[in-house]
Amino acid sequence: xxxxxxxxxxxxxxxxxxxxxxxxxxxxxxxxxxxxxxxxxxxxxxxxxxxxxxxxxxxxxxxxxxxxxxxxxxxxxxxxxxxxxxxxxxxxxxxxxxxxxxxxxxxxxxxxxxxxxxxxxxxxxxxxxxxxxxxxxxxxxxxxxxxxxxxxxxxxxxxxxxxxxxxxxxxxxxxxxxxxxxxxxxxxxxxxxxxxxxxxxxxxxxxxxxxxxxxxxxxxxxxxxxxxxxxxxxxxxxxxxxxxxxxxxxxxxxxxxxxxxxxxxxxxxxxxxxxxxxxxxxxxxxxxxxxxxxxxxxxxxxxxxxxxxxxxxxxxxxxxxxxxxxxxxxxxxxxxxxxxxxxxxxxxxxxxxxxxxxxxxxxxxxxxxxxxxxxxxxxxxxxxxx
Numbered sequence: 001x002x003x004x005x006x007x008x009x010x011x012x013x014x015x016x017x018x019x020x021x022x023x024x025x026x027x028x029x030x031x032x033x034x035x036x037x038x039x040x041x042x043x044x045x046x047x048x049x050x051x052x053x054x055x056x057x058x059x060x061x062x063x064x065x066x067x068x069x070x071x072x073x074x075x076x077x078x079x080x081x082x083x084x085x086x087x088x089x090x091x092x093x094x095x096x097x098x099x100x101x102x103x104x105x106x107x108x109x110x111x112x113x114x115x116x117x118x119x120x121x122x123x124x125x126x127x128x129x130x131x132x133x134x135x136x137x138x139x140x141x142x143x144x145x146x147x148x149x150x151x152x153x154x155x156x157x158x159x160x161x162x163x164x165x166x167x168x169x170x171x172x173x174x175x176x177x178x179x180x181x182x183x184x185x186x187x188x189x190x191x192x193x194x195x196x197x198x199x200x201x202x203x204x205x206x207x208x209x210x211x212x213x214x215x216x217x218x219x220x221x222x223x224x225x226x227x228x229x230x231x232x233x234x235x236x237x238x239x240x241x242x243x244x245x246x247x248x249x250x251x252x253x254x255x256x257x258x259x260x261x262x263x264x265x266x267x268x269x270x271x272x273x274x275x276x277x278x279x280x281x282x283x284x285x286x287x288x289x290x291x292x293x294x295x296x297x298x299x300x301x302x303x304x305x306x307x308x309x310x311x312x313x314x315x316x317x318x319x320x321x322x323x324x325x326x327x328x329x330x331x332x333x334x335x336x337x338x339x340x341x342x343x344x345x346x347x348x349x350x351x352x353x354x355x356x357x358x359x360x361x362x363x364x365x366x367x368x369x370x371x372x373x374x375x376x377x378x379x380x381x382x383x384x385x386x
Contacts, residue, residue, distance in 0.1 A: 094137025
């Protein structure tokens with residue numbers, strides 16, 4: 001196991017009716033800006049619940065955060081917060097809203113230059129506006145980590161940033177708020193969480209048995225509960241297990257002391273920025289092909305994964321075990337209703353070189369746990385994904 005430091009300061013408030021805890025975790029006298037997405041929290045009644053719960057606070061609203069939060073939209077919120085002196089932010093939504101709020105929180109006090117440089121030039125974030133979250137879409141784990149991915153439409157760039165300053169102060173996780181999600185979002189969330197785990201697990205062994213078993217438990221839970229969530233969206237126990245699995249998939253626990261990959265994510269970000277596909281859709285397209293191309297580097301973990309997750313007979317030839325493990329993974333995404341080829345989204349081979357050019361322009365030329373996923377490897381992966 002590799003050396004590591006693990007710190008996660010986020011207070012998780014999990015379960016039914018936990019919204020009532022909001023006044024106990026937002027400092028009294030705060031001026032709170034509620035940040036949300038396309039308006040589903042209005043239709044569901046959640047926005048009114050939040051307002052009623054915070055009736056003794058000064059409140060404002062900022063809606064319209066996109067599924068891939070854009071710098072252009074987020075900077076509108078930054079200007080409002082600066083001019084109207086909000087001192088606490090509350091993100092109510094899924095990972096996109098929370099990611100967007102992290103950038104807003106970091107950008108508000110960043111007065112010296114264009115806040116995009118926080119992302120493009122990796123300028124350290126020294127302070128941020130405090131914020132909490134009310135999670136409505138389990139998928140990204142953003143509610144319990146310090147990372148975000150932001151799109152700048154004018155540049156067709158979708159890039160990540162991380163900072164200890166943008167850990168949420170708290171996150172309220174009530175599975176009931178996920179009951180009304182469209183099936184597509186349920187499916188995307190499960191696939192997203194699944195591949196988050198795999199990016200940290202499917203590398204090479206370092207004898208980190210605890211992290212492996214944690215990861216395998218999360219994968220098995222998502223495989224068992226994902227299809228159930230599509231069939232019965234209002235099964236509380238199913239939704240609770242998926243919600244907690246998605247949070248644990250990317251809160252730093254399973255990545256501690258182990259190598260990480262993230263090449264599928266970096267390629268996926270370029271696909272979304274160029275063609276507008278959902279994040280989970282891009283992952284489902286790229287990941288099975290990435291496993292096929294990188295199966296020699298990942299052989300030991302692929303064999304372990306095939307046996308422990310898919311119960312593949314270890315007496316089969318090694319190549320057959322690996323092929324079956326990859327096929328089972330791809331079939332699971334398809335079972336969740338998330339298609340796994342570019343052609344399913346009416347995209348053809350013309351995308352390949354555009355995606356590679358975009359990766360190169362963002363200096364994404366040495367990806368993966370060993371830095372071996374170069375543009376030639378990505379080209380093979382993309383051609384396999386057509």
